[in-house]
Amino acid sequence: MSTPSPYEILGVASTASMEEIKVAYRRAARATHPDLGGSEDKFKEVQRAFQQINDAATPLSHEQTFQTPGNAPRAGFSARPFDERLRKSPQQPKAQLPTEYVPPFSEDSFDLLDPKICQQRIHGEPRKRGLFSNRARLFREAQSINLLSKNLLNVLPAARLVNGLRSPSSGYYDHVLFAGYRMAVINTMTLPDGYYSFDGHVLRHGNKLTQPPQFSISGLQRQFMQMNVVSFTLVLSANGNYHEPVIEYRRNADPTLASTPNVLNAAGLIRELKLFLGSGPSPNVVDRVALARLREAMY
Incomplete structure (x- = not known):
């Protein structure tokens, strides 16, 4: 045959x-x-x-970037299939393998990024948006970068963190972290310590209701059809405690449902991202084309 x-x-x-x-x-x-x-x-x-x-x-063209939607067919998929299996399994991420770059550095036709940039684990930094800067947001994003760098980039050598991106449609993404063919989009917020109940739409703390930031990843999923793209909201504690605030999902907000966003404190986010990125297909691969296109979306 x-x-x-x-x-x-x-x-x-x-x-x-x-x-x-x-x-x-x-x-x-x-x-x-x-x-x-x-x-x-x-x-x-x-x-x-x-x-x-x-x-x-x-060689691949720069034309196929974030700013040119429509180059790929509709994904037609709400990416959350990993949740039910991973949240119920104690399985740890796959053993670390030597980092592999795709296309390899020996590929002369690929000239979007040189090897030095591809080997860099963190790209971009918190930036002001528009004419005025928001110090609280910039500080929050800097905290998130430090959190992800200490707890994930050293565990997953092929993971790449890109910060401060424009959404393909409108708005912004605080951070995008990817390894192999899985991609996590992370936006952040800060709340006082305490117990919060999440019903899939709002966080309830006593009589106070807080809605997590709203952002769409559908355009990003269409741009990166080969990736499994999932959104996360990181809720940071004002005092830096990874386990605060405590967030509990109500029964009708089961996190295994595709319609429920991932809203997690720092400890929860670290755990979920290790499982999500570390157990994906080829977690030791750095997709150089994806990195180039994400860097082009930095504002």
Whole structure:
């Protein structure tokens, strides 16, 4: 039995344009992604097929960036399939493997980022938005960067943290952290210490109601079809205690539901991100194309 060609694996004709190939690649990557019920072997086969075609074609263009929505088909997917399995399992992230860069540094046709930038773990910093700076927000984001750097970047060597990004549609993302083919979008808020009940929409503390920041990741998911993109809201304590404030989900706000956002204190976020990123497909891979496009979205 003959081995299928890269074009056959992606389901396109050998005469297809590069744009058609990219669309087919994203579709195939979503269909075979292990987080969505696919096979890791098939997922890697799709990755290799696209890389082989891309190596023989022209380099990837800067045109396919955050600011050009519509280059990819609608995702049609609310990314939360990992929750039920990971929240109930004591399984730790996969053992650390040597960091692999895709495309590899030996690939001459890829010229978006040089090796030194790709090896950098933290990109960007808290910045003011518009004419006026918000000191409280800048301090909060700096706290978050420190938290993620100390507790995640050293545990997951292939993880890359990009800070201060514009959303593909409107608004901003405080942080994007990705490793392999999983991506976490993190926005932050600060609340006084105490016990909070979360019903899926608001946090209740006694008679006081607080709504977490609203932000959409649908545009980002469309831009990165090969990724499983999930949103998180980090609730920081004013005194730096990782275990405060205490957040408990009500029964009708089961965090395994796709409609319920992840709202977590620092300790909870660290735990969930280790599981989410560390147990994904190829957690030792740095996707250089994804890093380049995220850096272009920094404001």
